Amino acid sequence: MKALDNLTRFEVEIAGHVATVTIANAPVNAQDSAFREEIIRIFDVLGGEPDIRAIVLTGKGKHFSAGADLGGRSAIAEQPGGFAAHNRLVRAAFDVVLECPKPVIAAVHGAALGAGAVLALVSDILVVAEDAWLSMTEVDYGLAGGVRHVLRSFSPSDARLVIYTARRVSGAELYRMNVASLCVTQEQVLDEARSIAETIARKVPLAVAAAKRSFGLTEEMPLRDGYRYEQTQTSALSLSQDTREALMAFQEKRTPVFKGC
Template identity: 40%
Template sequence: MNDFTQLKYSLVDFIATLTLNAPPVNALTRVLNDELTLAMDRVSEMDEVRVVILTGEGKVFCAGADLKGRASVIKGPGDLLAHSRRTRECFHAIRECAKPVICAINGPALGSGLAMAASSDILVASDQASLGLPEVDVGLLGGCRHAMRLFGHSKVRRMMLTGLRVPAAELYRLGIVEACTAPEDLMPTALEIAATIASKSPVSTGMGKHTLNVIEDMSLRDGYRYEQDMTARIAKTDDAKEAQRAFAEKRAPKFVGH
């Protein structure tokens, strides 16, 4: 993925790291939006990737929409609808990525940045991080529905109506992030979780994420029935059989991804 200009990519030990790199505050430009969408689609089909870490370069994870570049993108009829479609598909690409996505929030994640975090599977945060919906201060809306995946009713509305930013320590207290670390410990923490995921069967983790996405808005009966059906499918895979053999033989399993 050396063709990207606002997104850094690296791959080590089945762990792909995608770093937002649009100085000075990683605002979601048209370029970054399209590159991040494409990157998520690409890693979804790469067998050498089992888990993704999404983070930001510098002191800000993502300051939100690129308001300065908005005028160059929206010039005439249809442009706003196309822009809105591209933006929401970027967040869907994260949520629908075939590989689990760990969001390592290195600094403020506002508006679009909050939506990226909420679209990820596992969240960890630096103690310099925060989540917020600042759109009320610039005459816009955005990210509220994504915030509802993380926060309760009153908190979301307070954030939207006042621009309140919720700091990392409070995010950890609320159980929204898995860890609140010193800045230098953020990536090691994310990598530790990623390494554990990468050691599991990619069939199980991939199908497990897909199942969680599907059942999220289902009833208990329908959701659990779907999960049972997926369990039956996983049980027929070579990786599942290898996991059972390894358990019986008291050794580490060797997964092949099918």
């Protein structure tokens, strides 16, 4: 895909309707400014590509992502307005995944530290390897980011445990805590994530996109308002060509062909 040429921190592979985005910033997939600028470009492009229906996010090498590259923080502090610009870019790098109109399945192995943990948590579905571990290490370095994202995925008590102690939470613990949907061997983690993405890709694309919008918009709505919004989505979808095609294919016992309209 020409719009994603010249990437230095990522690799992108497309097979059918599924894109696999691999963090490839050796040795530990740390996140610097170039990383953030590239992930914004990647998810903006893939999110707007009609033929892509689901995205797998994973890491190359031993780890998913060891988090933010802290080497440049002193330079940021020395620049007038440096932290404001830096924080805006960091937020955008997470928001572009969180708000991507296509479902994102994170396949996590090895370490997901700090910003790496948040990157996994802003994905729609989390699949972890048995060797995976997550840790919010901000308190070890005099920082305090990630609390709100952690609170979305962990219970209040577990969220505080993770933030206050910077403890390592294993893949098995993430599954037990209902943070991850699956915990499998390292050899299986990417295949499992792709299998989920391929299943999503066979559903009505407009309906999946509507469901993701509903998750994003209704998360903090009262139940009555959230469900009312969802009903407006269903009413609009019922008039679409793809919904009619899905119903007709079901009646005719054949595979539907969707056109995104």
